[in-house]
Amino acid sequence: MRSLWQRADRSGRASLRLPAILLSVYYAYMLEYRAELLLWALSGSLPIILMGVWTQAAQNGQFGLSAIAFARYFLAVFLIRQLTVVWVIWEFEKEVVQGKLSPRLLQPLDPVWHHVASHLAERLARVPFTLALMGLFFLLYPQAIWFPGWTNLLWFCLVIVLAFTLRFLIQYTFALLSFWIERATAIEQFWFLLYLFLSGMVAPLEIFPPTVRAIVLWTPFPYLINFPAAILVGMPVDLKQGLLAIAAWGALFLVLNRWLWRRGLKHYSGMGA
């Protein structure tokens, strides 16, 4: 009787219990790094530097965007970078090379959920620092304060979750190559270069030449930064096209990811597991 009750209890609550515990433990884990969190948040200030460059340039030249528009755009980029930072490839590579994946594989839970939980928990721990930095920015530059409107804000919330998911999925897919090559992070470093220029991190897609922009829109990069940023600052975006592109790239990487995972596990033994 007791076991029956337990089983019913388990199936009812287990679906929420495990994610809740994973998140709470990893949240505690991230809070162990209080000082580091501030430094990590600050280390994402490249958009703020670029903002300085572009607002200066906007005052002197013709870019179709005002200095204020640039400031808001790069502040949005800063926020998006803070909310979509992914480092799973470094963690995963370490686990594979050092054999730390083994104990995780012996538990009836796909090891990826540990990484997902630690990323989400880190996000929760980082948000106060990010908001504080943004508050400080608005204090220094009150002209840049804006309200995107409720509709855009809601779309932004949805798109930022999708952008994080896609970025995580892509990097985790590269991470799985650790099963075959010793330093999968080299791929990520090369990929990051493309990401840097094509995502809209160094310049809004708005000011790209039209042909270049048309080509870039076929890649996954602009949907990781430019797309949510444009929604947040109220630049014109094609919502349907953006969501479709995220879904398509997401599906592609998901299939590739699961395929590599199955192949990789078989290969894992070669490294002495």
Add this chain to the structure above:
Amino acid sequence: MAIVEVEHLSKVYAVAMKEPGLAGTLRHFWQRQFRDVVAVQDVSFQIEAGEVVGFLGPNGAGKTTTLKMLTGLIHPSAGSVHVAGYVPFRRSPAFLAKITLVMGQKQQLLWDLPALDSLRINAAVYGLSDAVFHDRLTELGEMLNLGEKLTQPVRKLSLGERMKMELLAALIHRPQVLFLDEPTLGLDVNAQVSVRQFLQQYNQHYGATVLLTSHYMADITALCERVLLIHQGHLIYDGSLDGLLDRFAPYRAVQLDLAQGPRETVSLRQQLAAYGEVESLEGNRVRLLVQREALTATVSRILTELDVADLTVTDPPIEDVIGRVFQTGVVDGGSPS
């Protein structure tokens, strides 16, 4: 039906080869050459539920590879493995809930958090209710004498405490089959003893099956009645521990520190040879190999006839025993191959 069934199990690895020097490095860069290394070859054995079996062999003999195949971490190249009725490398959740693997050199606990946090994750992963989790935590915590250590960050624990914590984490789901790879590695004698006692208690209490590798002979003698001996991938002995020691190590090493100063070596050597084979003689320190059946009589003779400052009796090193078994090339004790 046996809880562990291994038949004609083999594992072949492809290992990249690199010649020394710059030329070798460049060749390695452009064209990797691989060589097949046979880690495990045609190994067969069965373990009944509740047995504690020692898995012995020198480094690189294939012990860890076999354990990894038994837990499903790696795919066998040939042969079949069944554990608790499951094929391990399919890693079905029902199978994973029945087994555990503890590796002395690897840890699963989150380093910067108290072990309790990692344990909560494990409990949730295995679907334990809060009540069951707390019962087991109390029970295992008492057996391992961990108590308040549960709330200390793992990095602040001593090596022994950490190993015990790893055991707790690995056993919270109460597995039926325990695979332990060097669980006492690097621990001091007291910690070794308490880990050993815990494993014994766990086995008796829950009727769990244990397959254990260790380089510490004391682990094996304290826990295992049966041992498997593996050398260069081959299973070369499967039988009782007593049988192994009687047959392949029928002697003990007796170390003496003589109280009097060094005398003329040749005559001392002759005098000592009366007690057993003189393995080494340096200054006042002597190592003798004495037949086991004559040990008590010989030691009492030594103590009465010689001026001894210190005397210790030790088992011959396990590597020596394995070496002897390998040299004789005997496969014994019901190995089906």
